[in-house]
Amino acid sequence: MRISELTQRSGVPIHTIKYYLREGLLHSGALSSPNQASYDGSHTQRLLLIRALLEVGGLPIATIRDVLAATDDSVHAVLNQVSRPSTALMTQETSENERGGLVRDAILEVDALVVRAGWAVDPTAPARVAAADVLAWMRATGRDQFADQLGEYADVAELLANLDLQALSTLDDTSNIAETALIGIVLGDMLVSALRRLAIESLTANGSFNNDR
Amino acid sequence: MRISELTQRSGVPIHTIKYYLREGLLHSGALSSPNQASYDGSHTQRLLLIRALLEVGGLPIATIRDVLAATDDSVHAVLNQVSRPSTALMTQETSENERGGLVRDAILEVDALVVRAGWAVDPTAPARVAAADVLAWMRATGRDQFADQLGEYADVAELLANLDLQALSTLDDTSNIAETALIGIVLGDMLVSALRRLAIESLTANGSFNNDR
Numbered sequence: 020m021r022i023s024e025l026t027q028r029s030g031v032p033i034h035t036i037k038y039y040l041r042e043g044l045l046h047s048g049a050l051s052s053p054n055q056a057s058y059d060g061s062h063t064q065r066l067l068l069i070r071a072l073l074e075v076g077g078l079p080i081a082t083i084r085d086v087l088a089a090t091d092d093s094v095h096a097v098l099n100q101v102s103r104p105s106t107a108l109m110t111q112e113t114s115e116n117e118r119g120g121l122v123r124d125a126i127l128e129v130d131a132l133v134v135r136a137g138w139a140v141d142p143t144a145p146a147r148v149a150a151a152d153v154l155a156w157m158r159a160t161g162r163d164q165f166a167d168q169l170g171e172y173a174d175v176a177e178l179l180a181n182l183d184l185q186a187l188s189t190l191d192d193t194s195n196i197a198e199t200a201l202i203g204i205v206l207g208d209m210l211v212s213a214l215r216r217l218a219i220e221s222l223t224a225n226g227s228f229n230n231d232r
Numbered sequence: 233m234r235i236s237e238l239t240q241r242s243g244v245p246i247h248t249i250k251y252y253l254r255e256g257l258l259h260s261g262a263l264s265s266p267n268q269a270s271y272d273g274s275h276t277q278r279l280l281l282i283r284a285l286l287e288v289g290g291l292p293i294a295t296i297r298d299v300l301a302a303t304d305d306s307v308h309a310v311l312n313q314v315s316r317p318s319t320a321l322m323t324q325e326t327s328e329n330e331r332g333g334l335v336r337d338a339i340l341e342v343d344a345l346v347v348r349a350g351w352a353v354d355p356t357a358p359a360r361v362a363a364a365d366v367l368a369w370m371r372a373t374g375r376d377q378f379a380d381q382l383g384e385y386a387d388v389a390e391l392l393a394n395l396d397l398q399a400l401s402t403l404d405d406t407s408n409i410a411e412t413a414l415i416g417i418v419l420g421d422m423l424v425s426a427l428r429r430l431a432i433e434s435l436t437a438n439g440s441f442n443n444d445r
Contacts, residue, residue, distance in 0.1 A: 064374055071369045077290070138434035146433060150426035156284045157419050161277060164399040165416040165423075171395050172420070176427035178388050180435055183428070186377040203378040204432065206370050207385070210378075212421045213363035214389035215396075219417065220359060221351035222393055 022048075025058045029066035036066065044069060044084050068202060076205035086201060121158050125151035132173055183207060235261075238271045242279035249279065257282060257297050281415060289418035299414060334371050338364035345386055396420060 026033050039045040045065055048056030069087075072078045078086070129151045133140050140147055157166040183204060190196055239246050252258040258278055261269030282300075285291045291299070342364045346353050353360055370379040399416060403409055 067369075068373045071373050075366060075369055133430065133434075136431075136434075138430060139437040140430055140434055141437075144430065144433050146426045146429035150423060150430060153288060153419050153423040153426060156280075156288050157416075157423070160281045160284050160415055160419075162412060162415050162419065164402045164412075165396075165420055168395055168399055169423075172392070172424055173427050173431075175388055175391050175395070176424050177431045178391070179385070179424070179428045180431035182381055182384050182388070183378075183432060184435055186381055189377045199375055199377075202373055202375050203370070204429070206366050206373075206375070207378055208421070208425045208428070210363060210366040210370070210382075211385055211389050211392070211424070213359045213366060214386050215392045215421070216359035216417070217346065217351060217353055217357065217363060218349075218386075218390045218393035219396060220357055221346075221349075221353055222397055224352045224354075 020058050022056070022058065025062055025066070028063045029070070031066045031070065039066070039069065042080075042084060044080075044087060068198070071202060072205060075209055078205070087198070121155040122151060125154040125158070128154060128169065132169055135170070136173055136177065179207070179211060233271050235269070235271065238275055238279070241276045242283070244279045244283065252279070252282065255293075255297060257293075257300060281411070284415060285418060288422055291418070300411070334368040335364060338367040338371070341367060341382065345382055348383070349386055349390065392420070392424060 020028075022033055022036060025031075025036060029036075031039075036045065040047060045062060048058040048062065051057040069083060072083045072086070073080065126148070129147055133147070154166050154169065157163070183200070186203060187196060187200055190199060233241075235246055235249060238244075238249060242249075244252075249258065253260060258275060261271040261275065264270040282296060285296045285299070286293065339361070342360055346360070367379050367382065370376070396413070396417060400409060400413055403412060
């Protein structure tokens with residue numbers, strides 16, 4: 020297909036497609052004449068993947084480029100990539116004011132959890148600091164009742180991780196696993212978040228947990 | 233305390249505190265002299281809450297203002313508020329191209345799930361469309377193996393919702409429940425996301441699920 024049809028199918032404007040081609044986020048089309056390239060389903064797929072990571076996952080374009088370049092690596096490497104931006108955001112000022120101590124305590128709390136759960140986690144894993152940072156925010160804002168359920172949330176997170184790996188195990192196209200893990204986990208976070216809100220809506224729909232109780 | 237100490241304790245710059253005061257996100261301090269206000273722990277708490285919603289939750293400041301104004305309402309009302317922005321983002325172009333049909337199919341799929349799960353969900357619930365939208369992205373990017381586990385992810389989401397409500401049930405300060413629900417759920421999403429990645433790291437650390445298998 021021509022670039023105009025690729026635009027229509029993917030919902031990505033032509034000038035953005037050209038930018039992705041220049042930046043190496045999208046592979047070149049086959050030259051059908053010296054001035055014209057022909058694109059196929061693999062190009063539509065890749066553009067939808069970039070849109071999903073950008074629009075739903077909220078990842079910056081530079082991260083998406085690094086991550087797509089890394090999909091020849093293991094699932095482990097890709098996960099580390101995709102966990103990085105939010106962590107950088109959340110830990111940019113741990114040394115500052117009252118929160119600094121809370122973050123240090125929270126890291127100890129997460130480490131104790133990892134030991135209890137029997138998880139094998141590298142100390143440099145971005146998700147370790149990310150979890151501690153959220154925990155510290157919960158305590159800083161006086162929401163200890165959520166932070167105190169850390170172990171229970173971790174049990175549920177392990178159920179989710181097993182579901183994710185179960186989905187991955189059905190793949191037979193091995194070259195595709197890291198990329199699928201990436202998109203599955205980024206979108207998976209959004210899916211569970213939406214379903215969790217639906218369930219809360221249902222559980223609170225009968226008027227319990229409002230301020231009139 | 234003076235505004236300079238409030239800045240130090242909360243990590244929020246003075247000009248931002250003044251902006252929040254003008255916009256009604258932060259309640260005024262007690263006047264200690266005609267030109268000087270005095271602040272207390274409730275001001276520090278509120279500023280940390282705003283930072284958490286802004287920096288960790290990624291909510292826009294206008295949403296935070298609306299949501300904080302709504303915390304006199306029920307948990308239900310607050311949840312609807314906080315689910316709105318991401319939904320608006322994700323559904324802005326459902327009529328466009330190939331994805332339109334997928335979104336319509338996904339809404340039917342989510343509705344069938346809600347019936348099976350026995351959830352009481354309002355058809356206008358933003359989380360209903362948000363869930364369908366993520367599902368449609370999974371299918372659009374060819375990640376059906378994740379979308380096909382919708383029911384299993386919903387079961388886990390219900391476990392999370394029950395944990396959330398369990399944390400809320402320990403509160404005795406009723407005026408505080410909606411605000412706590414809000415922060416607990418926004419931060420709770422980030423916590424579960426980080427823990428899920430930790431668990432996946434652990435499960436893939438032995439080298440399974442890489443491209444060499």
